[in-house]
Amino acid sequence: MSIPNRTFFYIIPLPLIIMSLFIGPSDVITSQDILAWMQNKIIQAPSLNQDKLEMVEAIVFNVRLPRVILAFLIGSALTVSGNSFQALFRNPLVSPDILGLSAGAAFGAALALVFHILPLQLTAFVFGLLAVGLSYFLALTRKGVSTVSLILAGIIVSGIFTALLTVVQFLTDPFKLQTIVHWTMGNLHNASWSKVKSSVLPILLGIIWLFIIRWRMNVIALGDEETRAVGLNPEQEKIMILLPATLIASASVAVAGVIGMVGLAFPHMVRMMTGPDNRKTQPVSIAFGGSFLLLVDDFCRTITSFEIPIGIFTTLIGGPFFVYLLKKSRMVFRES
Amino acid sequence: MGISVKDLSFSYGTTMVLHNIELNAAEGKFTVLLGKNGSGKSTLLKLMAGLLPCKTGDINIMGKDIRHLSISERAKVIGYLPQFHTAAFPFTVEEVVLTGRASYVFAVPGKKDMDITNEAINKVGISHLRQRPYTELSGGERQLVMIARVLAQEPQVILLDEPLSHLDLSNQIRFLALIKELIMSGLTVVAVLHDPNIAFMYADDFMLIKDGTIRILSGDERPWDASILTDLYGVHLETMPFRERALVIPG
Numbered sequence: 001m002s003i004p005n006r007t008f009f010y011i012i013p014l015p016l017i018i019m020s021l022f023i024g025p026s027d028v029i030t031s032q033d034i035l036a037w038m039q040n041k042i043i044q045a046p047s048l049n050q051d052k053l054e055m056v057e058a059i060v061f062n063v064r065l066p067r068v069i070l071a072f073l074i075g076s077a078l079t080v081s082g083n084s085f086q087a088l089f090r091n092p093l094v095s096p097d098i099l100g101l102s103a104g105a106a107f108g109a110a111l112a113l114v115f116h117i118l119p120l121q122l123t124a125f126v127f128g129l130l131a132v133g134l135s136y137f138l139a140l141t142r143k144g145v146s147t148v149s150l151i152l153a154g155i156i157v158s159g160i161f162t163a164l165l166t167v168v169q170f171l172t173d174p175f176k177l178q179t180i181v182h183w184t185m186g187n188l189h190n191a192s193w194s195k196v197k198s199s200v201l202p203i204l205l206g207i208i209w210l211f212i213i214r215w216r217m218n219v220i221a222l223g224d225e226e227t228r229a230v231g232l233n234p235e236q237e238k239i240m241i242l243l244p245a246t247l248i249a250s251a252s253v254a255v256a257g258v259i260g261m262v263g264l265a266f267p268h269m270v271r272m273m274t275g276p277d278n279r280k281t282q283p284v285s286i287a288f289g290g291s292f293l294l295l296v297d298d299f300c301r302t303i304t305s306f307e308i309p310i311g312i313f314t315t316l317i318g319g320p321f322f323v324y325l326l327k328k329s330r331m332v333f334r335e336s
Numbered sequence: 337m338g339i340s341v342k343d344l345s346f347s348y349g350t351t352m353v354l355h356n357i358e359l360n361a362a363e364g365k366f367t368v369l370l371g372k373n374g375s376g377k378s379t380l381l382k383l384m385a386g387l388l389p390c391k392t393g394d395i396n397i398m399g400k401d402i403r404h405l406s407i408s409e410r411a412k413v414i415g416y417l418p419q420f421h422t423a424a425f426p427f428t429v430e431e432v433v434l435t436g437r438a439s440y441v442f443a444v445p446g447k448k449d450m451d452i453t454n455e456a457i458n459k460v461g462i463s464h465l466r467q468r469p470y471t472e473l474s475g476g477e478r479q480l481v482m483i484a485r486v487l488a489q490e491p492q493v494i495l496l497d498e499p500l501s502h503l504d505l506s507n508q509i510r511f512l513a514l515i516k517e518l519i520m521s522g523l524t525v526v527a528v529l530h531d532p533n534i535a536f537m538y539a540d541d542f543m544l545i546k547d548g549t550i551r552i553l554s555g556d557e558r559p560w561d562a563s564i565l566t567d568l569y570g571v572h573l574e575t576m577p578f579r580e581r582a583l584v585i586p587g
Contacts, residue, residue, distance in 0.1 A: 044495065222427075223421055225387060229411065230437075230489060231410065231489075
């Protein structure tokens with residue numbers, strides 16, 4: 001199979017986003033209606049009656065468009081975050097899920113959903129950061145951090161935060177419980193403009209920052225001493241990667257729950273196409289990550305008569321992929 | 337100028353590794369540090385490279401106190417070649433060498449950085465490896481890539497920690513010829529070498545380190561004297577005269 005040119009990934013998002021607006025379970029409105037509505041919006045041609053127009057607007061603009069935007073944003077965020085964590089830890093097998101970040105952010109977000117004391121995005125970020133920090137320090141030995149110990153530490157930290165999340169669920173009332181359960185599955189079906197609004201700023205800021213420092217991640221990926229020798233402070237650089245990578249992943253979890261394995265599998269797919277140079281992987285991660293998650297979401301909402309939560313879908317596919325990487329890496333990457 | 341070290345001591349925790357080191361490495365010369373494993377050579381080199389904090393004593397590089405240089409200023413003066421290195425990602429040789437430009441680049445390297453990178457790759461003689469993944473290279477080839485990375489840094493002083501250890505004989509000779517070339521172009525090179533024979537054949541000056549102190553030679557002593565070397569390495573060694581200096585052989 002030939003690998004598509006990079007420009008392909010920069011061109012594909014827009015047509016894909018527009019196409020996705022036409023997809024959905026509603027049979028009340030047709031593609032013609034949507035086209036007519038778009039025409040009306042762009043050139044103000046009165047081509048539909050007022051009732052129809054309002055209905056199309058309600059479905060396409062208030063239901064589908066925020067969902068499409070959210071899917072794209074989260075796909076980009078998780079891919080860029082995963083790619084950045086892999087450079088930061090010099091470890092192609094880490095991701096927001098494996099480091100415990102997703103479970104931590106999910107717990108933080110659930111706290112905010114139940115108790116309404118602190119803002120959702122803030123608690124998700126704080127607990128996401130706490131989880132990554134815990135995983136790292138649990139895995140840290142005098143010889144550094146090995147792949148296997150980091151993965152094991154991540155499992156422990158994930159386990160702890162998942163248990164805490166269950167405690168929150170246990171203590172909460174049935175109505176809120178349902179919201180939390182649906183949301184932790186990793187779900188885009190209740191996407192709304194308010195969710196887009198709450199996540200768009202942290203995600204865009206984090207992605208822009210990680211895009212700007214993309215080349216420095218190449219330097220960091222070579223090692224601490226190697227980084228210091230060429231004139232960058234590795235500790236400082238790592239924080240500059242860690243904070244935005246945590247921010248965008250936890251912002252995603254805060255609005256859509258845990259969409260598992262995206263942060264691990266997507267960066268690998270990107271690297272298979274571009275090679276490891278982050279000057280290429282970072283922009284392609286933004287375009288490809290967003291497009292591909294959007295495509296997966298389009299499948300989720302059309303493939304069956306009911307909606308499959310996207311997080312379940314990605315984890316079912318991504319799980320075996322991780323096992324494959326782990327098997328393969330045993331031959332390529334040595335423990336140090 | 338060059339490098340001058342005054343009254344430098346260093347300890348890892350409570351273990352003293354270096355005691356009152358006094359050393360001068362002249363500008364435009366090739367100075368070699370000789371000594372046993374664990375004598376403190378690598379630690380001294382790391383201190384001079386600014387990779388370990390200099391707490392007691394003074395290190396001046398090209399007339400500047402190393403403590404007054406920021407990490408990025410230091411990288412423009414000092415190039416340091418670490419011992420063996422591996423990478424987790426299969427970056428190409430060109431991408432690895434390009435990272436030497438880090439202290440000159442804000443976001444993404446430009447054309448000038450690419451030109452300097454290519455020049456460094458050509459100078460080391462690895463242009464045929466340019467697009468190869470670093471992870472697939474042999475230890476010796478990696479060593480050459482890392483020295484190209486140091487050259488891309490455009491330093492005035494180059495510090496090498498056992499640069500020959502993974503090279504075969506032909507690459508060792510090529511590498512030493514390259515060092516000679518760098519010296520000719522005005523650079524100062526300080527290296528830790530295992531093999532005193534190679535040191536005596538190629539280097540200008542010698543620093544003998546034993547148990548964390550510099551072995552100071554009196555007027556009529558030479559670094560290639562059998563008695564000095566026997567004391568330095570702790571095994572019986574003999575020498576035979578060779579090109580004004582000597583060859584070392586086990587006694």
